[in-house]
Amino acid sequence: MSALDTVVKALNTLCPPRPLTVHLLQSEPRRTNTLYTHLAAHPKGTTIQDVLLVLYIHLEPADLSSSPSPITAADDDAASQSCATKSGVEHTTTSSTNPIALISIQAQIFILPREAHTMVYISKADSTGYTLPSSLPSRPYARTIISSFLSYYLCPQSRPTPTVQVHLFARSQRQYLFPDSGLDPEETEGKIKKILSGGALCRWWSDVLERSIKLAGLGPSEVDLECFLPGLSKGETLNTLGRRTEFTWSTDLKNVPHPLHNQAPNPSSVIPTLASTIPTFDDDPRTRFLLELSTPGAGTGSSSLLSSNSALPSLPSASASSITSSSTTPNASGQPKNAMDKDEGEDNDDEEVSNKALAARTIASARLSTIPQDEFYERLAFRQECSLGSQVGFFILSTLSSSPLPSTSASATLVFTPISVPTTMESHTQPKRRPGELPKNLFIRLLSMLLNQSFSSNPLVISSSKIIWDSIRGLTGEWGALEYVERSIESSSSLTTDDETNSKRKRSDADGDSALVGRDVSKGTLQPVTVLQVRKKKKKADS
Numbered sequence: 001m002s003a004l005d006t007v008v009k010a011l012n013t014l015c016p017p018r019p020l021t022v023h024l025l026q027s028e029p030r031r032t033n034t035l036y037t038h039l040a041a042h043p044k045g046t047t048i049q050d051v052l053l054v055l056y057i058h059l060e061p062a063d064l065s066s067s068p069s070p071i072t073a074a075d076d077d078a079a080s081q082s083c084a085t086k087s088g089v090e091h092t093t094t095s096s097t098n099p100i101a102l103i104s105i106q107a108q109i110f111i112l113p114r115e116a117h118t119m120v121y122i123s124k125a126d127s128t129g130y131t132l133p134s135s136l137p138s139r140p141y142a143r144t145i146i147s148s149f150l151s152y153y154l155c156p157q158s159r160p161t162p163t164v165q166v167h168l169f170a171r172s173q174r175q176y177l178f179p180d181s182g183l184d185p186e187e188t189e190g191k192i193k194k195i196l197s198g199g200a201l202c203r204w205w206s207d208v209l210e211r212s213i214k215l216a217g218l219g220p221s222e223v224d225l226e227c228f229l230p231g232l233s234k235g236e237t238l239n240t241l242g243r244r245t246e247f248t249w250s251t252d253l254k255n256v257p258h259p260l261h262n263q264a265p266n267p268s269s270v271i272p273t274l275a276s277t278i279p280t281f282d283d284d285p286r287t288r289f290l291l292e293l294s295t296p297g298a299g300t301g302s303s304s305l306l307s308s309n310s311a312l313p314s315l316p317s318a319s320a321s322s323i324t325s326s327s328t329t330p331n332a333s334g335q336p337k338n339a340m341d342k343d344e345g346e347d348n349d350d351e352e353v354s355n356k357a358l359a360a361r362t363i364a365s366a367r368l369s370t371i372p373q374d375e376f377y378e379r380l381a382f383r384q385e386c387s388l389g390s391q392v393g394f395f396i397l398s399t400l401s402s403s404p405l406p407s408t409s410a411s412a413t414l415v416f417t418p419i420s421v422p423t424t425m426e427s428h429t430q431p432k433r434r435p436g437e438l439p440k441n442l443f444i445r446l447l448s449m450l451l452n453q454s455f456s457s458n459p460l461v462i463s464s465s466k467i468i469w470d471s472i473r474g475l476t477g478e479w480g481a482l483e484y485v486e487r488s489i490e491s492s493s494s495l496t497t498d499d500e501t502n503s504k505r506k507r508s509d510a511d512g513d514s515a516l517v518g519r520d521v522s523k524g525t526l527q528p529v530t531v532l533q534v535r536k537k538k539k540k541a542d543s
Helices: 003-012 141-154 198-215 234-241 285-294 318-324 344-368 373-380 440-451 458-479 497-510
Strands: 020-027 047-059 068-070 098-112 117-127 131-133 163-170 223-228 328-330 336-338 393-399 486-489 517-520 525-528
Touching: 003 020, 003 141, 003 486, 020 440, 020 458, 047 131, 047 141, 047 440, 047 458, 098 141, 098 458, 117 141, 141 163, 141 198, 141 393, 163 198, 198 223, 198 234, 198 393, 223 234, 285 344, 285 373, 440 458, 458 486
Parallel strands: 117 163
Antiparallel strands: 020 047, 020 486, 047 098, 068 131, 098 117, 163 393, 223 393, 328 336, 517 525
């Protein structure tokens, strides 16, 4: 079962009042050395994969003229009830329905094959705020798709590696993925998008993470939950998250399992530093603060090797060097020449760039090694993006490995033991693209198309959703990936013949019909059904 199938299975339990469609776009995994930007020796073979999930609801023309009812990302849990509907895998909808985007999430999947570890970073989650008709009951769509998506990577049967971590930074904003969706009601022609406060959003995310654990079939002893709400004490943090009866949350990020240490043969020989314990993600305050702390002369006005507006230099990858060895480059006369015939000066230039990048990372790692983790988070709480405005929160969910790596002698050198990984994680080649995975350029094109639309009003949500819908189906169809990125869910009103028969039978039972009969399938005749009743004792005849 894929991640898309897991999401669809969870949505089926909501009894959707109208048909739904899910688009799950995944880029082909590619090598990266930016997960631990400040380490001189980056984990080898690390790959990154971009993910974009969009949920649509198909409304009929009559629904568009009905009285509105606002939809939010955090719907009432009471609407989450079980329903025996069937998912449709066909990728067609009736021409009279309008696909309207409701919710989208963007994530990144990092896999460290040598450390047998996967990191899932939820970078953005947003809703269009489209106002659904009041006749349609609300459903917790956002809570369901996010928790089910994460459960796929947490479940022992489907997770890519023995250990998995989920990272996210919760910050309440008007809009993330749907431009203009969070404008004031005066500017949106009546469309009202409910935006949670900072504390309510942190409470919502903690509930989503706990739900994902339950969906994955894990217990409290199999996971580690950490959160850090800057500016709040432990008691205030737990009070903000609300009452938790089953799972226990740590509130300081001090005991987070670190893959570069805990998965090593001899973890006690590794000294944790900020460079090796805090991964660098996009749009993360910790990443920006680490870059500032690792920059020589930061804040003093002196020249520095690293700019505060750019990431640290990237080390050349093995795949890049292998490609260069067989490529051709033009010579001074404009004629192509083999890369093996490059001038000695060109080789020296490449080596010089590599040495500078390595020196920059070494300097950054050395600077960060002098800063204790407690001091880092204490100073982080006073930074403007963490102290001004609504409450923010950092959340980390970690699975605890049940089969640790074998221990080695104390005199052994610190070398991570390679594990058996899929063919997409070979040492010296780029990961192979699996069915349904899109080229990076195509993924960026579709994401940019989403970010260039306007969702300020209900009519614009409808038109922009149609553009996104047609673009995804058209481009992925040309690539031959539509069947892998799209799934449809029938509405609860779409009952099969068997469902209608069962429904009528239940209504008949409710009306007190005592004539219970069954059908002999082989003969097509009705057969009486034996009903067991309490045997009453006969009264003795009067003598």
